[in-house]
Structure formats: C-alpha cells, structure tokens
Amino acid sequence: MTTLDYGIYQDLVNKKKQILFDKVEAKLGKKSLALxxxxxxxxxxxxxxxxxxxxxxxxxxxxxxxxxxxxxxxxEQTIASALLHDIIxxxxxxxxxxxxxxxxxxxxxxxxVTKLEKIHFESEEIAHAEYFxxxxxxxxxxIRVILIKLxxxxxxxxxxxxxxxxxxxxxxxxxxEIYVPLANKIGLHKVHLQLADESFKYLxxxxxxxxxxxxxxxxxxxxxxVEVILHNIRSSLKSNGVSAxxxxxxxxxxxxxxxMQRRRQSFxxxxxxxxxxxxxxxxxxxYLVLGVLHSLYRPLPGKFKDYIAIPKSNGYQSxxxxxxGPHGTPIQLHIRTAAMEDVAENGIISHWIKKGDxxxxxNPATNVWISNILDIQSSSFSANEFLxxxxxxxxxxxxxxxxxxxxxxxxxxxxxxxDFAYYxxxxxGNHCESVRINQYPAKLDTKLQNGDIVEIFTNETVxxxxxxxxxxxxxxxxxxxKHYLKEQKYDDDVSNGIKLINQSLSMLGSDTKVTDKMLKKxxxxxxxxxxVPALEHxxxxxxxxxxxxxxxxxxIPFGETLPIYLSKCTFTINPDALCSxxxxxxxxxxxTKYGELILHKPNCKNVRSIxxxxxxxxxxxxxxxxxxxxRLKASILNEPGTFSKFAHLISESGINxxxxxxxxxxxxxxxxxxxLSVKDLPQAENLVxxxxxxxxxxxxxxx
Numbered sequence: 165m166t167t168l169d170y171g172i173y174q175d176l177v178n179k180k181k182q183i184l185f186d187k188v189e190a191k192l193g194k195k196s197l198a199l200x201x202x203x204x205x206x207x208x209x210x211x212x213x214x215x216x217x218x219x220x221x222x223x224x225x226x227x228x229x230x231x232x233x234x235x236x237x238x239x240e241q242t243i244a245s246a247l248l249h250d251i252i253x254x255x256x257x258x259x260x261x262x263x264x265x266x267x268x269x270x271x272x273x274x275x276x277v278t279k280l281e282k283i284h285f286e287s288e289e290i291a292h293a294e295y296f297x298x299x300x301x302x303x304x305x306x307i308r309v310i311l312i313k314l315x316x317x318x319x320x321x322x323x324x325x326x327x328x329x330x331x332x333x334x335x336x337x338x339x340x341e342i343y344v345p346l347a348n349k350i351g352l353h354k355v356h357l358q359l360a361d362e363s364f365k366y367l368x369x370x371x372x373x374x375x376x377x378x379x380x381x382x383x384x385x386x387x388x389x390v391e392v393i394l395h396n397i398r399s400s401l402k403s404n405g406v407s408a409x410x411x412x413x414x415x416x417x418x419x420x421x422x423x424m425q426r427r428r429q430s431f432x433x434x435x436x437x438x439x440x441x442x443x444x445x446x447x448x449x450x451y452l453v454l455g456v457l458h459s460l461y462r463p464l465p466g467k468f469k470d471y472i473a474i475p476k477s478n479g480y481q482s483x484x485x486x487x488x489g490p491h492g493t494p495i496q497l498h499i500r501t502a503a504m505e506d507v508a509e510n511g512i513i514s515h516w517i518k519k520g521d522x523x524x525x526x527n528p529a530t531n532v533w534i535s536n537i538l539d540i541q542s543s544s545f546s547a548n549e550f551l552x553x554x555x556x557x558x559x560x561x562x563x564x565x566x567x568x569x570x571x572x573x574x575x576x577x578x579x580x581x582x583d584f585a586y587y588x589x590x591x592x593g594n595h596c597e598s599v600r601i602n603q604y605p606a607k608l609d610t611k612l613q614n615g616d617i618v619e620i621f622t623n624e625t626v627x628x629x630x631x632x633x634x635x636x637x638x639x640x641x642x643x644x645x646k647h648y649l650k651e652q653k654y655d656d657d658v659s660n661g662i663k664l665i666n667q668s669l670s671m672l673g674s675d676t677k678v679t680d681k682m683l684k685k686x687x688x689x690x691x692x693x694x695x696v697p698a699l700e701h702x703x704x705x706x707x708x709x710x711x712x713x714x715x716x717x718x719x720i721p722f723g724e725t726l727p728i729y730l731s732k733c734t735f736t737i738n739p740d741a742l743c744s745x746x747x748x749x750x751x752x753x754x755x756t757k758y759g760e761l762i763l764h765k766p767n768c769k770n771v772r773s774i775x776x777x778x779x780x781x782x783x784x785x786x787x788x789x790x791x792x793x794x795r796l797k798a799s800i801l802n803e804p805g806t807f808s809k810f811a812h813l814i815s816e817s818g819i820n821x822x823x824x825x826x827x828x829x830x831x832x833x834x835x836x837x838x839x840l841s842v843k844d845l846p847q848a849e850n851l852v853x854x855x856x857x858x859x860x861x862x863x864x865x866x867x
Contacts, residue, residue, distance in 0.1 A: 176220065177208065180227045187234045188243060196240040199266070200230075203244035206265065210255040217326040225319060226250060232315040236513050242308045245273035249312055252278040269306075276302030276309035277316065297551065307512060310346070314355055317343050321362040336366035342551075351478035351511015357416045364418040375417050383414060383438075386493075390438060393489050397440070400460045406453055408499075411441040439496040443505050447472060450499045454483050457497060461487035464494065472504070477562050477574040479507050549646070552639075566617045575612065578637045582608040585620045586641035593641060594648055597623035609635035627652075657757075658697055661704030664755060668714040671733045672726060678717065686716045706757035711780040725750060725781040728761075730788045735761040737790065743768035744794045744867065746784075747844040753782035784844075791841040793822060794848045795867035801860045802834040809860060810836055817851050833862065 181204060188200050207226050214222035230246035244266060251257050252274055259278075263271035277299060303310040321339060324332050340363040347356040365372045394410060401408055415423075415438060444450055450472060467486035475481045482500040489495045500508060562574045565584060573587050581601060585608075586593030599606050600619040612618065628645045636642055665678045676682075683696045691699055691708075702708040711726065720726065730737070730747070736759060743765040745751045752764045752771060764771050764779070771779065786792075800806050807826050814821055823839040842848045848866070856864050 177223055177227070180224055180231070184227055184231045184234060184243075187231060188240070191234060191237060192240055196243075199240050199244050200247070203230075203247040203266065203270075206257075207247045207251055210251050210257055214254065216323070218323065222250075222254075225323075228319045229312070229315045232318060233312065236311065236315070236510065238308065238311065238513065241267075241270050242273065242312065245270050245277075245308070246312050246315060248274045249277050249316060272302070273306060273308055273312060276306065277313050310350070311513065314343060314347055314352065314359075318355055318358060321359060324362070324366060332366045336363040339363045340367065349478055351480060351507060352513065353480075353509050353511065357419065360418040361416045364421065368421075371421065372417055375421060379414065379417065379420065386438065389489075389491065389493055390440075393493075393495055394440065396460065396490075397442075397457065400456055401453065404452070404456045406444070406449055406456065408449070408453060409443040411443070412438065413441065414438050439498060441498045441500075441505075443500060443502055446501055450483050450501065453499050454485060457485070457487060461489055461495065463487050472500075474564050474572065478511055480504075480511075482508060549643070563612060563614050565612050566615070568617060568619050573618075576638050579612055580609050580635055580637070581606060581612060581618055581620075582632065582635045583638040583641045584612060584618045586636070586638065586644050588620065590644045592620055592622055593644055594628055595622040595624055595626045597621050597626045608632075654701060657704035658700045659704065660757060661700035661702070664703055664710045664757070664759065665700075665713060665717070667734050667759070668710050668755060669717065671728055671735065672714060672718065673729070673732060674718060676717070682717050686713065690716055704757060709778050709780070710755040711753060711782075715780065723781065725783050726753070727783050727785060728753070729785045730790055733761065735759055737761050737763065739763040739792055740765075740768055740770055741793070742770055744792075746792050746794060746842065746848060747786035747790075748784070749845045751782050751784060752776075752779035753784075754779045786844050789843055791820070791843060794840050794842050796836075796838045796840065796852065796864060797867050798836045798838070798855065798864040799829070799833050799862040800836055801862065802828070802830070802832055803860070806860045807834070807836065809858075810855070813855060813858065814838070814840065814851065817854065819847070819851055837867070 184204075185197060185200065188196055204227070208223045211222040211226070216222055216225060226247045226249060229249060230243050233243050233246040248262060248266070248270070252259055252262065259271050259275045262274050299309060299313055317339060320335070324335060327335070339359055344356060344360045344363060347359055390412060394412065398410070442453055444453055464486045467484075469484040472481045472483060481504040482498045485497050485499075487495045487497065563577055563579065565573045565575060565579075567573065567588070573584060575583055575587060581599040582593065582596060585596040585599070596608060598621045599608060599610070600621075601610060601612070601616050603617070603619075628648045630649065632645050633642065636645065662678060669676050669678065680696050683699055687694055687696065687699055694702070699708065699713075703710055703713055715722070715724075715726070735755060738760045739745050740763060745763040745765050745768075750766065752766055752768070754762045754774075756762060763782075763784070798810065800810060811821065811824060820841040821838060822841055823837075825837050827835045827837070829835045840848070840851070842851070852864055852866070855861055
C-alpha cells in the first residue's frame with residue numbers, strides 16, 4: 165500500500181473538496197456550504213489516518229460519493245450524510261455524536277447505511293444479508309438511504325481495480341445480483357448501466373475486452389449511416405412542423421452482451437447496437453412523431469411498445485419502435501417528453517426532488533413496491549431468506565396483467581396465476597382455489613402473459629401446501645407461502661411438544677399434566693432465553709430432548725436411571741438393530757418428535773453420531789411380554805446334524821427364531837448367526853448359558 169505524505173494528502177483532498185464545494189454552491193447556493201463544510205471537516209478529521217487500498221487518503225471516497233449525490237441534484241442533508249456515511253462504521257464517532265452535530269435526519273441517513281458488526285455473524289454472507297435488510301428497512305422510512313448506498317457502491321465499483329482479484333469478483337457479483345437490478349427497479353437508468361458495465365468488466369474481463377473492441381470498430385463503420393438517418397428524420401419532422409431534441413447513444417457493453425445471450429446470436433448479428441432518442445414537448449407530439457417516422461421508415465412487426473399508456477413499474481414512460489432504415493439497417497427509437505426523459509434517466513431521484521418528504525405518499529407505484537418489500541421482510545424468517553426472496557422481485561422485466569375491473573398488476577416475468585393472487589393480497593393468495601384467465605378456467609401454475617385478465621376465486625378451506633412453492637416465482641408469493649407453512653408447522657410443533665411431555669410424564673408413572681406454570685419454573689432454571697411456547701416448540705421439533713425436560717419437571721437428578729414400564733408407555737418402541745438393546749438392562753433412550761422411543765446400548769456406535777446429550781439412562785420393564793430381537797453368533801462343530809440340534813435347542817426353550825444362517829468356516833467349524841425374539845435380557849442370557857453347555861457348541865455370544 166502506498167503511503168502519502170502530508171503535502172500530497174492536502175493537495176489531493178483540497179482538489180476533490182473544491183470540486184464538491186463548487187458544485188454545491190452552483191446547485192444549492194452559498195447557504196448550503198455551512199452544513200457541507202462542517203460535514204467535510206468532521207469526516208476529514210475522523211478519517212485522517214485512514215487510507216484506501218490505492219493508498220489515497222480515505223476522505224477522498226466520501227468526498228467522491230458526496231459529489232455523485234450532488235450531481236444527482238439531491239439536498240444538502242443527503243450530501244452531508246454522504247460525506248459522513250462511513251463515520252459510525254470506521255471511526256469512534258457514534259450515531260448520538262452525529263445527531264448532536266447534524267440533527268436527527270442526517271444521523272438516521274448515516275446510520276441507515278452503516279454496516280453491522282461482523283463479529284455477530286457466522287459468515288460474511290449472513291453479515292451482508294443482515295446489512296442489506298437493514299438498508300432496505302431504513303429506505304422504507306427515507307428513500308435517500310438507498311440513494312447514498314448506490315452512490316457509495318458506484319464509486320467503489322469505479323475504484324475496484326486496487327482490490328485483489330477474488331475480492332473484485334465477489335463485490336462485482338454482489339453488485340450484479342443486487343444493486344444493478346435495484347437501481348433499475350427505482351429507475352436510476354444511468355447508475356444501472358454504469359454498475360452493470362463495471363460489474364461485467366470484473367466478472368468476465370476477457371469477454372468485456374473483446375466486445376469493447378468490436379463495438380469501437382462497429383461504431384466507426386456505422387456512424388456515417390447514423391448521421392444520414394438523423395438528417396432524414398430531422399428533415400421529415402421539420403416538414404411536418406414538429407420539433408424534437410435528438411440524442412444518439414451507443415449501447416453499453418453489458419447491454420449488448422445480454423442481447424447476444426437472449427437472442428443466442430454473435431455480435432455481428434446484433435443490429436441494434438445504438439439507439440436514437442427523441443425528446444418532444446408533450447404527449448401529443450410523441451404520437452405525432454411516431455406517425456411521421458413510421459411513414460418515413462417501415463416499422464418492424466412486433467417491435468412497438470407503448471410505455472406511455474402503460475408505464476413500467478419504476479415509472480418509466482416512452483414509445484419504443486424499431487424501424488428498418490436505409491441499406492437494411494434497423495433503427496431503435498425512443499420517443500418521450502422532457503418530463504419523461506427526466507424520470508427515465510433519474511427515476512426515483514426525479515420524483516424525490518419534486519415531492520421531498522411527501523415522496524412516498526405522492527408516488528403510489530414506489531410506495532407499493534416498498535410495501536411489497538416490507539411484506540417480504542415480515543414474512544421471512546431470516547435475513548438470508550429475505551435477501552433471496554427480494555432478488556426474485558428485482559427481476560429486470562415485468563409483465564402487465566389486469567384484474568377484471570381493469571386495475572394493472574405488474575408482476576415479474578414468468579409469474580403465474582398464483583403469483584397474481586398473492587400480489588392482490590396475501591389472504592387471497594393463501595385461499596386461492598381456482599382462476600380464470602381471459603374468461604377461461606386455468607390452473608394455478610399457468611404462466612401469465614402481457615395483457616392477461618385474471619380473475620381469482622377463493623375458498624376459506626383452501627390452504628397453501630409445499631407444492632405451491634413450485635407454482636410461484638415472485639419473492640412476495642414465495643415468502644408468504646413459506647411464512648404460512650412455517651407458522652402452521654410452528655403451531656403443530658408446539659402442540660406436539662405438549663403431547664410428548666404429557667406422554668413422557670405418564671410413561672414415568674406420573675399423573676401430572678404439563679402446565680405453563682411448570683414449564684415457566686424450569687425455563688427460569690434451565691432455559692432463560694426461551695418463553696413457554698418456544699420451549700414447547702423446541703421439544704415438538706426435537707431440538708430439546710423430551711426426556712430431559714420430563715426429568716426436570718419431576719426433579720429427577722440428571723444421572724439417575726429412569727424406570728419405564730411398557731404397560732404405561734404409549735410411544736412406539738424402536739430398538740436399534742445394530743446393538744439389539746433389551747429390557748432389564750441399562751439403556752440409553754430418546755423420544756423423537758415422531759413419538760418413537762429410540763433404544764440403544766450405551767456402547768452402541770450409533771449413539772456417537774447422534775450425540776449423548778440427546779439420550780437419558782433408562783431401564784425398560786417389560787410387563788406386557790413385548791418381544792424384542794436379539795442377535796447371537798455361535799461357532800459349532802462342522803458335523804452332520806449339528807445345525808438342526810442348535811435350532812432344536814432354541815425351539816425347546818420357547819424362543820422364536822426370526823432368522824438363522826450357517827456359514828462354512830473350516831473343515832472342523834461352522835459359524836451360525838441367529839436373530840431371535842425374546843422378552844428381556846435374562847431370557848436371552850439363560851438361552852446363551854444353556855447353549856454354551858452343549859458339547860457341539862465351541863463358542864457363543866451376543867452380537
């Protein structure tokens with residue numbers, strides 16, 4: 165890492181500071197400089213000894229982020245917050261300190277983008293998921309939080325070259341998966357394109373270089389033709405008395421790469437590597453220009469989209485049309501008003517500048533989207549699950565569907581009728597029984613198309629099932645179904661926990677029925693972090709051993725062996741086949757969440773894999789004559805009739821043979837393995853004692 169001396173530090177910082185201050189004064193006036201100056205001084209002093217990976221003083225980063233925010237024409241509070249955005253995370257200053265110096269609004273903005281302490285999390289992925297969840301929740305209160313975060317991420321991507329290759333890819337992938345679609349969702353078109361291109365550069369460097377070279381060469385060839393097309397369009401519009409501003413734009417590298425992927429075409433077959441934008445005075449002129457141009461050049465079928473009549477979910481409005489120009493060159497046109505152009509390029513920023521604090525109230529589309537995010541968050545059981553579900557809803561393309569009354573419902577591309585039901589309301593989704601699409605009956609998993617009219621029919625007896633998760637693709641539907649299933653399972657586990665404890669108490673000879681008071685007593689002593697439902701849930705799902713809690717309720721010492729009479733046991737008995745545990749010997753027992761009493765011998769190998777903490781010492785008393793299997797191994801003389809004698813002796817003892825096998829060992833010895841049915845250990849031991857006294861059995865023991 166390069167170390168900068170004080171002089172270079174001052175020169176570099178002063179230069180960036182002056183650029184920021186000049187822009188603030190030009191856009192907001194001299195009065196705003198007081199707050200910005202204070203924020204700069206506090207940030208500069210706090211970050212003074214810190215440097216970036218490039219060796220530049222750290223203050224250059226928040227200064228650049230603040231400059232980006234200023235370029236977006238945001239207010240002085242947001243610019244000041246951008247200057248301070250890392251101060252709580254990386255210095256000794258606290259949120260309280262920031263609030264005392266700059267007020268509550270700035271403190272909330274700075275805290276909203278402050279990362280959480282990683283020490284609390286199992287992995288970097290979980291830490292990031294928790295952090296992003298925090299940012300999104302802060303955004304729901306003040307939209308400027310996400311704008312600061314996007315400006316921060318944009319500058320980090322523009323200076324990513326100083327990081328190690330592995331970190332470059334990790335940050336680029338995170339940006340591509342989350343921040344690129346997020347910028348698109350809120351209409352920050354320029355930021356969306358910049359972030360996507362920068363991410364692509366690090367994720368696929370070779371492809372980026374090859375495409376960049378191809379684009380530069382293609383642009384040189386096509387530029388003269390573009391100038392001819394622009395001249396023809398200007399002349400045609402002028403003769404029809406329409407004026408328009410023209411913007412010619414080359415598509416970004418990543419944009420072209422995505423088109424190549426979608427169409428499965430090589431670069432030389434991608435015709436629309438550039439677009440022409442026409443900005444007119446009003447909506448009437450948009451359609452007038454469209455008519456003029458359609459008479460000038462032939463429109464390509466299926467390539468017209470009217471986003472003025474039906475705007476995109478981020479508020480984008482424009483007319484799109486692809487025309488066949490001279491020499492068979494397709495031209496993509498975007499026609500919109502100046503107001504639409506502002507929204508198209510600046511999205512949510514444009515709305516916020518106009519509406520300020522009343523932004524959400526005056527922007528129902530954004531408000532619906534943020535409400536949808538909060539809906540997903542409230543239905544997610546972890547930050548990782550929230551982030552996963554949110555990614556589903558950050559789909560770059562939407563489809564437009566309608567209710568029977570004509571209300572537009574925007575859904576992620578690929579959504580089904582069941583997704584539609586959940587977007588209307590979670591209760592409608594949870595009880596969706598059938599659907600009609602365009603007045604015809606359809607299945608719940610039918611994929612919807614643009615313009616479909618969907619009618620939902622509900623039934624209170626219908627409930628979500630695991631199969632429903634395969635029928636939906638939207639984050640909201642996925643989170644709501646999972647939440648419903650988990651809540652339902654939670655209640656089932658609580659009921660199961662109560663049932664298991666009561667069965668266990670009865671099995672140990674107690675007439676007691678479990679009460680909240682009993683459980684509260686042992687919670688205070690053994691489980692201080694849980695409440696009664698949480699303990700019942702943990703027992704019901706098998707996380708806390710039933711027998712352990714039962715002993716705690718009955719105040720039985722930890723190491724004491726529990727006598728269990730089978731006449732009082734309502735659990736399914738499940739002895740381990742490997743160790744063949746029997747009544748009347750000391751065993752290890754555990755009750756599963758499925759109501760099974762699992763039995764093992766203390767030296768059983770399977771116990772080690774399960775864990776001793778799941779078991780209690782028990783003594784089975786077989787007072788109902790239940791049969792248990794036991795396995796024997798015997799070495800006998802390899803002579804005619806000895807196998808029959810062995811089987812006859814077992815039969816004479818009144819013991820049932822379940823399986824009997826003989827294996828050749830040598831000319832003198834044969835090996836017999838037997839699986840027998842006995843009621844307890846003494847019966848099995850007596851049999852072994854009797855058999856070992858015969859003259860043809862050389863050795864016999866339990867397996």
